[in-house]
Amino acid sequence: MKLSLITTGLLDKSKLDAWSKQKQAAIHKAVAAGMQSGGKPVADAVRSRMNADFTVRKAAFVKSLRARVYDRDPDRLPALLIGSRIPWLGIHVRGGTLSGRMLIPLLPEHQRMGRKAFRRVIDGLMRSGNAFFIQKNGKVILMAEAIKENASELRRFKRAERSRTGAKSIRRGTEIPIAVLVPNVTLKRRFDLEGAVRSQLSVLARAIEKQLNKI
Structure with a gap:
């Protein structure tokens, strides 16, 4: 699933092309840094939800869910992935x-x-x-x-x-x-991953805004 983060005054994407390349690079770097720092509390909150929704026998199951920032394309803003490498978690998310x-x-x-x-x-x-x-x-x-x-x-x-x-x-x-x-x-669907992540978007927005304010 894909969630878009939209918040007023955080980043006016329509003006991005008008800024200098140096300014764009600084914004790109700030967004990545915000996602890096904000992704951890988001992942922690989702792990807490996993502990509540599942009968966890092994701690490795909860620890498998992590936050990872993808920032390879300089022409596109970074993306934050909240997910697990355990393949069968998906069936519990979707049913x-x-x-x-x-x-x-x-x-x-x-x-x-x-x-x-x-x-x-x-x-x-x-x-x-x-x-x-x-x-x-x-x-x-x-x-x-x-x-x-x-x-x-x-x-x-x-x-x-x-x-x-x-x-x-x-x-x-x-x-x-x-x-x-x-x-x-x-x-049956047992775990609302999207809802858990969506409830933490404000935390992520504040982390990104904090980095943007340093520019």
Whole structure:
């Protein structure tokens, strides 16, 4: 998404061409400096919103959102990017449907498992031949037997099964559900990135104005 910063008296773009090249360069440099200094509090405010809107398990998720100034073209004013390199954050910003056959791990409530960790579980079960699908109530479920060879892979899934069934223990050889196979997943919009940034535009405007006043 692209937001334009407009504030009265900050910068009259229509007069920019009438100023000297030296003046234009000074204004360009001041805007970049203002974005550099003002971008940090904007990013901090957006991170705070992320902490409020998500159940954050890893601090790296919030820290991934940063402010970056793009200032490569001397003929165009700089631009400030507020964003994250985590690709799946976008689906939480926009909402939408992910299509394709996907395995959703059946973990204890409120617990999650990373993609790489889940892949290691599946690889371990496949290597031992301890993975098979069943169809139950219209759903396709990946199952595995509780055996010693796969004890480490099945630890969290045994805990989830005990929680679902109320059993105190899982006997060896018991078939445990590992994941459900789905054709698509629909995610609702959870994070208003645009609103969080827009609410801080006045902070950014003041930072730029402060730099312009030094000219």
